[in-house]
Amino acid sequence: MDNGPLGDLAENRTLQGKHMISFDEAFRIVLENTGQTAAEDIALGDCLGRVLAADVASDMDMPPHDLSAMDGFACRQADLDAGLTEIETIPAGYMPQKAVAGGRCSRIMTGAVVPKGADIVVMFEHTEARDGLVYVVKKSGRTNIRRKAEDARAGDMVLAAGTVLRPVEIAVLASVGCDPATVYAMPRVGVVATGDELIEPRQKPTAAKIRNSNSYQLCAQIQRAGCIPKYFGIAKDTPEAIDVILAAAIEQCDVVIFSGGVSVGDYDFVPQILSDNGIDIKFAKVKIKPGRPTVFGTKGNKYFFGLPGNPVSTFVLFEVLVRPFLVKLMGADYRPARIRGRLAKDVIKRKADRSEFRPVKLEADGAVNFFAYHGSAHIHAYTHANGIVQIPAGVGKLNAGSDVEVTLI
Structure with a gap:
């Protein structure tokens, strides 16, 4: 009897030859077989969400001088009970020109360098002027001085490799002059839908056809995970069609995700096609609901997932299995909210x-x-x-x- 397009594939299902494993085991296998993308230097303004590929050290003491934490008067604590003579004004960004001696004070702005001799900054609100002198009318007990190197000393590590860069980390990088920053490359993730029943969203379904929602959902999830999606379209349910798209996806992407074609039906060719292309299938069935027919394989520094064709299965398996993999591929630890x-x-x-x-x-x-x-x-x-x-x-x-x-x- 002629099996038509099925050929010998129906007799040699890789999927059928793999035993079912627990979700915990599948999770472990995926993470144990994850490498990392290459490092690249990226302009600081483009680093949001990226992962540091190298430790970052401070190139200077932070702050580099004693700085005023308030607008006020820089003076000596020993002189707080006497009237003080104002000797200069120190804006932020300028060095003091005079040292503060007994009975003297300098008007100083927030962020300005504290002059020599001063050991306290009294905020304006706690002073008053009388007869050409400055008097302290309230003592807070604080010096209001940010001490030199209290944040970091030159050479101190301020951010470790593997850190995901949020706005606050980008501020730290900027403060130590780390521009560009060395980060892991964003993985390129190919998305392939399979199924003769699928049409694109812009098309009107006829009898027995449905719109392809999984691919667009996956592309959005991939983007949200910080990676670059590439949609390769819909592969017809033939070994030849899947093989052609797989070849293109392997050439252009670090990771390839198939949606559909991974179960044990007569037209589920994805696991066998992966195996025929030299991809080591690590597992093909997971004891999970939804998503039992789930495939994971590797070939060198390329990675392959086969997810079930049902939309919820695709969504869930990406969130609980593929996303942790992608996070690790980018050099970070997976810490879901x-x-x-x-x-x-x-x-x-x-x-x-x-x-x-x-x-x-x-x-x-x-x-x-x-x-x-x-x-x-x-x-x-x-x-x-x-x-x-x-x-x-x-x-x-x-x-x-x-x-x-x-x-x-």
Whole structure:
């Protein structure tokens, strides 16, 4: 009997030859097989969200001098009970021209260098002028002086490799003259949809056709993770079509993600095509809901994921498996935003044999509400969710009032 386009592939499914592993094991395998992208120098203004690839040391003492923390008068603490003669004004950005001796003071602005001899800055509001002299009328007990090198000394490490650059870290880099900064390159991530039933969103579905939403969802998730998505379009359900797109994606990308074509159906060719191209399949089935048919493989410094074609499965597997991988690929530690909350109602799993990830709404008062969920195609449930809760394998019920950990999405 002629199998048509299936050929011998139907008899040699890589997917069928791989045993099912737990989610924890899949997570471990993914992270253990993650390398890092190359380092590159990037202008400081373009570094938001990037990951430092090298330690950064201060090139100078910070601050480089004793600086005034207030607008006021720089003087000696020993002279606070006497009238003081003002000898100069010191703006920020200018060096003092005179030392402060007994009975003298200098008008000084915030951020200006404290003159020699002064050991305190009395804020203007705590002084008054009488008969051409300055008098201190209130003593706060503070010196209001930022001491030289109190933040860092020249040569001190101020940021470590692996630091994700937020605005505050970018300010630190600027303060030590680190421009450009050495960061890990943003991974280029290829996205491939598979399925004869798929059409692009701008097209009107005819009978048996559906719009391709997964690819656009994945591209958005990839961008949100700090990577560069490249969409390769829809591959028809033939080994030849998948092979052609795979070749192009391998050439142009660090990571390739397939959506669909990874299960055990007659037209699910992705795992075998990956294997035929020399990709080492690390696993092809994960004991997880949604997303059991999930594939991960490597070839040199290239990485490959095959995610189920159902929208929720694609979304969840990216968030809990692919995103941590991409974060590590960029040289950072994966630290998702997690908040503990209390279950508003009992939650019962149909089967307790695998980990299950469910959409939830974490309320302002800490209550956690699970959504009505109709399976792995029910992406609309996630439009109302702001988090995911994992129900571990072996747990069949979570009681109302119990604490749960919510991963924010």
